[in-house]
Amino acid sequence: MQTLTQFYTILHKDLLQELRSKEIITAMLVFSLTVVVIFNFVFDPGSAEMRTTAPGILWVAFIFAGNLGLSRAFAREQENSMMQGLLLCPVDRSLLFTAKVIGNILFIGLVEIITLPVMIIFFDLAVGRAWPLLLAILFLGTAGFATVGTIFSAISANTRSREVMLPIMLFPVTVPIILAAIKSTSYLLAGRETADIWPWLRLLIGFDVLYFFVCFLLYEYVVEE
């Protein structure tokens, strides 16, 4: 019970801070829309190509925006030695990690929920009955990306060139998530059968579980003193 309260307190602090400043969410939203606009120039308007590549563009926008948000997640804690304060709290480090991961999933998820309808209109996508599965894919992809991103963001916040280091570490390592997320989304939107989508979903779930476990174990080495 106490663990739950502690967990909620840390999460609440991050959410409250973000809701008051809206600093990260706004930047992520505007950025993801900018990515979509840029990609629009790659294809002829209204071409069939555009619709088939839309899932890829969708994820590129989410991942770039997610990277932006993650790089702020720990950089913010560096200001006024907030990280020290957090670490002085009589709270288990793994709890701190879990709360941070959940917070990051919520931030990126919120951006996705707002951007997604806009993209559906822009790219004329037909979702139809695929909504529940689409949301599940979004969640699984985001969860894996945010888990690895949280630990790497804690590392990059301590390097000299903060914002630059995060994508360099994060993108190559999260290739399987990005690939599986893009593939399952494009199969889903192309109306392929569940049997085709399932292997990619399984990869996403496996990756999420494995990486949550590994990052959970390694987190304490990243946030010492």
Add this chain to the structure above:
Amino acid sequence: MKSIKPLYLALAVLTFLLIEGALYMALLQAPTERTMGDVQRIFYFHVPSAWVSFLAFFIVCIASIAFLRTGKAQWDRLAASSAEIGILFITLVLLTGPLWAKPVWNVYWTWDARLTTSLILWLIYIAYMMVRRYTSDPERGAKFAAVFGIIGFLDVPIVYMSIRWWRTLHPAPVIGGGGGLAPEMKQALFFSLFAFTVLYITLLLLSLRIRSVEDKIQALKNKS
């Protein structure tokens, strides 16, 4: 000044002889491949380079785990040295591959599972060295690098598997034709694999020695 220890000298000479032997077997003794011709001989250096890079990155992962567990600087030195050598060999893989691919596949590069994985591997370990170098506090940098080294290595099989899945759903060029090797080709390959492994060990020991001397000098500097 102490001279180079006999062990290092002996190893260096042994490595030299083995590499010469591998060159002889690969370039002169092994028969010329029927369809690909002489360009196929690059295979005797390409495959061992790939093997050494995987071995090196495996050592990085093991040394990183040991470092996080014990906190001993020697494990960190081992991880750093092995990563450096691993990058060298994966770079060789990425350079020799296209040289072979152009005449055989008619393209320098194709987004096949193995090629893509090698490139991602290269990116991961470049990032590994950057994390180490760009952290102001070397002790924290070592820890960050260890964490990244473990996650990065675990990632390798998943990257390979996922890209393979992605590619098996699409037509892709087949690597090597999948046929059996002539006995002399096999001999040359195995000898080359052995020679490259010894080369890795020699480079690793020398690099470790440089790092430990560097650490000693740093400690002396901090004292004064």
